[in-house]
Amino acid sequence: MNIRQTKNEKALTIAVEGRLDTMTAPELEEVLKNSLEGIEALTFDLEKLDYISSAGLRVLLSAQKTMNNQGTMKVLHANEIVMEIFEVTGFSDILTIE
Numbered sequence: 001m002n003i004r005q006t007k008n009e010k011a012l013t014i015a016v017e018g019r020l021d022t023m024t025a026p027e028l029e030e031v032l033k034n035s036l037e038g039i040e041a042l043t044f045d046l047e048k049l050d051y052i053s054s055a056g057l058r059v060l061l062s063a064q065k066t067m068n069n070q071g072t073m074k075v076l077h078a079n080e081i082v083m084e085i086f087e088v089t090g091f092s093d094i095l096t097i098e
Contacts, residue, residue, distance in 0.1 A: 002048075003031055010071070011041040017048035020056030028059050036063070040071030047077035052085055064095060074098055 001018035012035055020028060036042065042063060046052075052060075060075075067073035074096040078086065086092040 001027065003028060005031065005035060007035075007039075010039055011043070012036070012039045013043040013045055015045040015048065019051045019053075020049060020059070021051065021053040022055040025053070025055035025059050028056070029062070032059065032063050032066075036066055036070075039067075042067050042071065042073040044073070044075045045077055046075060046079070046082055049079070049082055052082055054089075057085075057089060057091060060091070060095065072096070 001016065001020060001024040004015040004017070006013040006015075014028075014031065014035075016028065018024070044060070044063075064073050075086075076098050078097060083092070083097070086095065086097065
């Protein structure tokens with residue numbers, strides 16, 4: 001999995017590429033832990049994300065809870081496979097997906 005961060009003042013975009021699963025979720029969790037202070041707008045770009053597991057969903061949910069207290073969070077460019085996982089798990093109702 002590759003993680004690319006782009007910060008613009010109080011906005012942070014995180015692009016995730018590959019698989020977000022049990023093996024890679026801790027890496028994204030660590031990036032978020034070190035990056036969210038002072039951020040008011042968080043965007044996940046999932047254009048190149050091939051798969052997300054329950055471990056990956058937990059990381060997104062945790063980020064959403066954090067951002068509920070300090071700003072907004074949205075998910076961009078989720079492919080059909082990832083969107084189906086969001087819909088089956090109910091995450092499509094929890095997350096702002098564009």
